[in-house]
Amino acid sequence: MKGLLRLSDAIDAVLGAIARFFAWGLPILVIVIVFDVISRKFGFQLNILGVDLGSTRLQELEWHLHSIVYLTWIGFAYIRNTHVRIDVATGHLPPRSQAKLELLGCLIFAAPYILTALPYAHNFFVTALLQNEGSAAPNGLPWRWVPKGFLYFSFVSAGLAVLSVAIRRIVFLFGPPDLAEEAMPTPATMAH
């Protein structure tokens, strides 16, 4: 039980560190957009280390950044319990019943969804990598495996988050009292 809980802690820590790091994508995205608007308006373009940063590339960079930010947060948002849920019927149940429901949800809803999606997400990423797929636009960005890799990662991280949440519920429900206290899920926070 203790080992399981440590695994859960490790998952939370790793997903949290990754998510926090990539959250910086948002302020960077603001800078890219403002630069894009200004440079297009005044008709100049930057050339850094021999790479032209034209508007096509910048606009592709924008959705890359945006996707990377939220794709790294999908799993961690579940750990922080912020995914929207309709708890009018179950919100007032005692903690043990809620923990059982959450565990069942992990097994019945989340696990089949994630496990079905994972192999497809993996293939999607690997195909882009092997074919060295790039933008359809002549001046676009290369390396479509990057956003597709993050898409794959989002399902991996969602799976890990589900595993971590499920472990905490198992320890809480069936573990010794002192560990159950430690695994006790954080009180439900308001969505968003």
Add this chain to the structure above:
Amino acid sequence: MIEWIGDHLAVIMFLVLTFIMFVGYPVAFVLGAVGIAFGYLGVVFGIFNVVQFSNLLPRVYGQGVENATLVAVPMFIFMGTVLERSGVAEELLKCLQILFRRIPGGLALAVVLLGTIMAATTGIVGASVVMLTLIALPVMIERGYSKELSLGSIAAAGTLGILIPPSIMLVIMGDLMQISVGTLFAAAIIPGLIMSGVYVVYIIILAFLKPGLAPPLGAHEGPQTSAELWKMVVVTFAPPAFLIFLVLGSIFGGWATPTEAGGVGCFGALLLAWRAGKLSFASIKEMSENSAMTCGVVFFILFGATLFSYVFRALGGDDVVIEILKHFGIDSGWEVLIFVMAMAFVMGFFFDWLEICLILLPVFTPILAKSAFPGYIEEAKLIPLYFAILLAVNLQTAFLTPPFGFALFYMKGVVPPSVTMMHIYRGIVPFILLQLFALAMVMIFPETIFWLPRRWGMLD
């Protein structure tokens, strides 16, 4: 029996989804899980092919990842978060409060106007409802306002954020319906102002009839000379005016796409926060993380709904819906429209606007686009725009209708303990009726939608 189930699998899928939502497990997972489970069931019934599962990831990728329009979503979320920190709203409320000091119900009016102005700078409901509740509710209660009127006006004003552009909901609608987001923004302005105007008229009449509910402030408060008053107005209105000019001006002036306007607006909001001394490394980090988390939540629902609606349509859901409509004799444009509006309203009791849009729009947009509103809307290409704005107005109520109005939960999270959920429920009922009235107005007079975009040459 088996055959019947096979034919109606899509309907069963929808009912199962509605039912399972109430288990309280995150909606995003449930949507995806139900989609995939019914994909497998479809395989069993021989109406779905396992190979079709491999279309799912490219769908999700095309809808959610490689999609330049939706970059606006994180930007408006980020902008709302930054703006909340900048203290602009507090200043504005103080100023509006003093301007309306002699009018009965002045404080409630100030809240509605504040909601309208803030709605024109940011596109998310959660942020504005929480912000308005925190800054306005204590003042209103202290001044002897009835709790119900205070809560109702705050919730209604706060939800204007999804209707008055820039609005995240309109961005997502535009993306789903292939309407330009700029046109949707222009079309939503007048309906948004009608909504806010209806609130204002209601509050004035109510405060006039029952002054006890909303006592006036007294003339001794605030600056006494008109010069000081003007100075205050200019100083406090300048920051939000600057932001509205930056966001809406850059869209309608043709400088930036709505997506980019979100980024420009973020930049403006960061400047305002910096000017107010609220910007530091730690605060940027915290604001980025909060916004990023909201993005993760929104887009994971988008993933689930994309999977769900793909399977729903692959199982023949569209045909089943048309068949059911026909069965009940709903086939003219008006009947379908009113049916969808009623359905969205009812769904609003349980679902968030995002789920409603993601589930209803793909199914009903093609059906409605083919229907006719003779003598009413002559150009067929205007019908999707008409539908989109009506739905957007209608979905205002999705935030407010018990038991599951998002705005109500945001509110409950930040009100003092003396305010109960019952106060909130009672407070919002008149505003829901007002919203339905505004919806009827916009529905009956479609020029309220078309006039502005036509004037700006967006409908040619």
